[in-house]
Amino acid sequence: MKPINIFYLLVLYVVLQLGWWSYLLVDLNKDYYETKINHILTQEQTTETVSEIARLKKRLNEKYLMVAGEGIVFLSLLGFGIYQARKAYLKEFQVAQQQKNFMMSITHEFKSPIAGIRLSVETLLKRDMEREKQTTVLQRALNETDRINFLVENILTATRIEAANMELHLTDIDLSKTISDYLQTKKSSEANHTFSGMIDPDIHIMADKNAIISLVMNLVENAEKYTPATTPIEIKLSRINNDVFLQVCDQGPGIPDSEKRKIFEKFYRIGNEETRSSKGTGLGLYICRFIALKHKATMAVKDNYPQGSIFEIKFPLNA
Numbered sequence: 001m002k003p004i005n006i007f008y009l010l011v012l013y014v015v016l017q018l019g020w021w022s023y024l025l026v027d028l029n030k031d032y033y034e035t036k037i038n039h040i041l042t043q044e045q046t047t048e049t050v051s052e053i054a055r056l057k058k059r060l061n062e063k064y065l066m067v068a069g070e071g072i073v074f075l076s077l078l079g080f081g082i083y084q085a086r087k088a089y090l091k092e093f094q095v096a097q098q099q100k101n102f103m104m105s106i107t108h109e110f111k112s113p114i115a116g117i118r119l120s121v122e123t124l125l126k127r128d129m130e131r132e133k134q135t136t137v138l139q140r141a142l143n144e145t146d147r148i149n150f151l152v153e154n155i156l157t158a159t160r161i162e163a164a165n166m167e168l169h170l171t172d173i174d175l176s177k178t179i180s181d182y183l184q185t186k187k188s189s190e191a192n193h194t195f196s197g198m199i200d201p202d203i204h205i206m207a208d209k210n211a212i213i214s215l216v217m218n219l220v221e222n223a224e225k226y227t228p229a230t231t232p233i234e235i236k237l238s239r240i241n242n243d244v245f246l247q248v249c250d251q252g253p254g255i256p257d258s259e260k261r262k263i264f265e266k267f268y269r270i271g272n273e274e275t276r277s278s279k280g281t282g283l284g285l286y287i288c289r290f291i292a293l294k295h296k297a298t299m300a301v302k303d304n305y306p307q308g309s310i311f312e313i314k315f316p317l318n319a
Contacts, residue, residue, distance in 0.1 A: 113144035168208035192229040218284035227252030
């Protein structure tokens, strides 16, 4: 039997016992006061006896109200305690489920690049290949090691966030050049998507450059995971008054309104881990949100029309 069911049985037992003891207490008081009233009724009726009978009846009603009031207070406190206990249990259950999903996904995430590296090495060992083909195989293996390194860095970053010891070093950076360089790297890589950008020039902000690169990488990877191959991914950077807007736009299936707040939680991923086909650990958007907050920026997800999602970070220039 589940612990939560045992808890509910215990609560039911307490409520039944409360009802039983309340009944006994009311019945006992009723017998006591009715006995005294009947005794007075056997005596000669005077003004004093009539007054005493009225006082006893009033006292009996007060006892009824006292038992009812204390019962209501007890049940209210018990109900509040049950609500809080159930809320805590469901939260712990959700966290445990998300951690289970994380272990399943991270195992798959590591196995894929490791298998790719092994295949590349075995190919080089078993075949005599031309220099150009060797370079291609080695580059593929190098890309897989970059993938592993990215996963490890995300796990370490999430751990530092939880331990509250992740420090950012803010300096003046050319955000336009940083985003443009990253975009150029993605365009030249063997990606399954096409990349484009609308980058306004000469936008500078106070930021940690490595953290900003991590933020953009996670947003782009998120777009790659959840959108069909060959669909375009666009990165936009613009300045409006005293705010800088960074957007990563995709043409995927989009995100339901009910999920838009949850996706920034640690380990959270839409769908069932056992049947999900897309890769991921549930850490990317959690890290993005933390980096945005550390830069006093706001992060939001919007619908991209006619289809897809837009992840937008708004940096204040005067932060």
